[in-house]
Amino acid sequence: MNPLNLSRKQLALITLLTPTSLFLLIFFIGPMLIMLTYSFLEPGLYGGVEWHFYHWNYGRVLGWADGIYEEFDPVYLKILLRSIGLSVATVLCTLFICYPVAFWVSTLSAKNKALCIFLMTLPFFASMVVRLYAWVLILRNSGFANQFLEATGLITEPLNLMFSGTAVIIGMVYIFIPFMFLPIYSSVEKLDKNLLQASEDLGATPFTTFRRVVFPLTLPGIVAGCILVFIPSLGNFVVPDLLGGAKVLMIGNMIEQQFLYARNWPFGATLSMVIIFMMMIILSIYLYKSTKKQAGL
Amino acid sequence: MKQSISLKSSRKVKKALAMTSIAITALGFTHSASAEETLSLYNWGEYINPEVLQRFTEETGIKVKLDTYSSNEEMLAKLQAGATGYDIVFPSVHMQDIMAKLNLLEKTNINQYSGFKHIDKNFLNAESDPNGEYCLPYAWGTVGILYNKKLVPELNSWADFFALPNDGKNIAMLDDMREVISVGLITDGKSVNTTNRDDLKAAQDYIIKQKHNVSAFTYDSIPMVQSGDIAAAQWYVGSMLYVFQNPDDLAYVIPKEGATMYQEDMCVLKSAPNKVNAKKFLEFFTQPEIAALNTKQQTNGTMNTEAVKLLPDSLRNNPSINPPAEVKAKLQLFKELGKGIKLYDRAWTKIRTS
Numbered sequence: 001m002n003p004l005n006l007s008r009k010q011l012a013l014i015t016l017l018t019p020t021s022l023f024l025l026i027f028f029i030g031p032m033l034i035m036l037t038y039s040f041l042e043p044g045l046y047g048g049v050e051w052h053f054y055h056w057n058y059g060r061v062l063g064w065a066d067g068i069y070e071e072f073d074p075v076y077l078k079i080l081l082r083s084i085g086l087s088v089a090t091v092l093c094t095l096f097i098c099y100p101v102a103f104w105v106s107t108l109s110a111k112n113k114a115l116c117i118f119l120m121t122l123p124f125f126a127s128m129v130v131r132l133y134a135w136v137l138i139l140r141n142s143g144f145a146n147q148f149l150e151a152t153g154l155i156t157e158p159l160n161l162m163f164s165g166t167a168v169i170i171g172m173v174y175i176f177i178p179f180m181f182l183p184i185y186s187s188v189e190k191l192d193k194n195l196l197q198a199s200e201d202l203g204a205t206p207f208t209t210f211r212r213v214v215f216p217l218t219l220p221g222i223v224a225g226c227i228l229v230f231i232p233s234l235g236n237f238v239v240p241d242l243l244g245g246a247k248v249l250m251i252g253n254m255i256e257q258q259f260l261y262a263r264n265w266p267f268g269a270t271l272s273m274v275i276i277f278m279m280m281i282i283l284s285i286y287l288y289k290s291t292k293k294q295a296g297l
Numbered sequence: 298m299k300q301s302i303s304l305k306s307s308r309k310v311k312k313a314l315a316m317t318s319i320a321i322t323a324l325g326f327t328h329s330a331s332a333e334e335t336l337s338l339y340n341w342g343e344y345i346n347p348e349v350l351q352r353f354t355e356e357t358g359i360k361v362k363l364d365t366y367s368s369n370e371e372m373l374a375k376l377q378a379g380a381t382g383y384d385i386v387f388p389s390v391h392m393q394d395i396m397a398k399l400n401l402l403e404k405t406n407i408n409q410y411s412g413f414k415h416i417d418k419n420f421l422n423a424e425s426d427p428n429g430e431y432c433l434p435y436a437w438g439t440v441g442i443l444y445n446k447k448l449v450p451e452l453n454s455w456a457d458f459f460a461l462p463n464d465g466k467n468i469a470m471l472d473d474m475r476e477v478i479s480v481g482l483i484t485d486g487k488s489v490n491t492t493n494r495d496d497l498k499a500a501q502d503y504i505i506k507q508k509h510n511v512s513a514f515t516y517d518s519i520p521m522v523q524s525g526d527i528a529a530a531q532w533y534v535g536s537m538l539y540v541f542q543n544p545d546d547l548a549y550v551i552p553k554e555g556a557t558m559y560q561e562d563m564c565v566l567k568s569a570p571n572k573v574n575a576k577k578f579l580e581f582f583t584q585p586e587i588a589a590l591n592t593k594q595q596t597n598g599t600m601n602t603e604a605v606k607l608l609p610d611s612l613r614n615n616p617s618i619n620p621p622a623e624v625k626a627k628l629q630l631f632k633e634l635g636k637g638i639k640l641y642d643r644a645w646t647k648i649r650t651s
Contacts, residue, residue, distance in 0.1 A: 163513040245513025260370035262642035
């Protein structure tokens, strides 16, 4: 029938897997390999790369000097640590907001639940940049937040809310809340209410019920939400630019600076690879743990 | 440069779009050619009077397409990533020199054209093009300080500017590596094109000392100066447009220590699909009334000496737009620095992380 003598099942498998594999090859593996290659090349004088092996890039991330132009200074590690700090803060804030809200939404009627989910996804219909500019109007000195606080008499002088680490975290929490809410909600929704009843009947205090029943059962949603928020916030450069006034430098801004103003594509690629490796480690641990748990069941 | 303030959000939007289009062009996407006569401009946002393009289409029948960018580097990166289909770009002088070295520019011999006699030869600033064989000088201006007169009655110098936070007033600077470091160099009396480590270190330390007083590094300061959230901001002379709209509240000044100036030239790309039309546009733009039409809307400077005579008095005799010779002498133009850019990158990173 066919030249390779493949069974029907094998043929079906090949037909089904080829598009996905090609997609991953072209849009994931390919760009990654280009970036990995560039991170070991010499920067071209006017952007682009020179095709010579260049070993300075990764050492430079740790602080060693790039040729004669610098002295030892772990400035990039500092930026990386600050980015991680801001991202962790974003994750914690979104978690504390979304976890209780998810429980509240799960108690609503089916119609109201659908409405809440719809409202949660509604912001995706407008550009992120436009929504961030709305926050500029809210947070600036003559903005709504300060006007409100002054009207209530809580403050007499406007607070400097804009252009600070706080403003960056507010912006990122706002942007990434849906990414935290949706996975948590899906695991809270699946939670069997009979289990709570059973726990109570067996004499557990509400706290014990939460610690021993609710929390472990919703943990997959929490972990998925945390990863979904942490990864994009670590690479974000628009929020720190707009709400941080470029004074709060994150690793995403640094990558942008390297590619455009410093005309150093290889170093930009190196910084990007560092983030990707960090993400891959986090995701591998997550996958390893979750598959082990499934196997254990 | 960067007159894109009327679309306050445009820069980031454009940046996001540009990133996408870099990706698309890298995949080999090119603009489709059409049968009718066209011309594709790739310019800074809001950096040409739309009426000029309209007049050109009316006179020649050539349709003009306009794409915009928000920085020299963005434009170069896009062209390096393989973008084709553009005919004319508007690089700053130092970027023109880079593009010449990368062999991206087409020789137009625009200096042979009769209209070129109107161009002030002092503006043939590109080292790669001392006679104007390639590009036509387009526009120039200064980078000074825009301030809110209700909060700051008078402001004349960078020293005044940096003293404002002591009275609880907010200041902002541009989110631009070389413009910010230049302020440090200028107040020290150094060249803005220095690659001397000690000079740069001093400028870096000067800016770092001021940094906690600077509210933000941003291009979006105009609305905040208008509202008074920011008392004064480093900005381009293009902000004069807003000063004219509201002369009681706003003012723009070239600081007495000196300032940077910018100059963009109009260049035809080697990869241009419509080279003949592009040359026609350059020739069209040498007409004094066309250059004046553009300058009136842009509130910056023109190199067309005949066009200057056609400008309304409010522009021609405005010391901020057309400064007297002794102020002009204190203006510095950016040069291409080659590897020296690494020193600026390092200083800028340190400023931003300090």
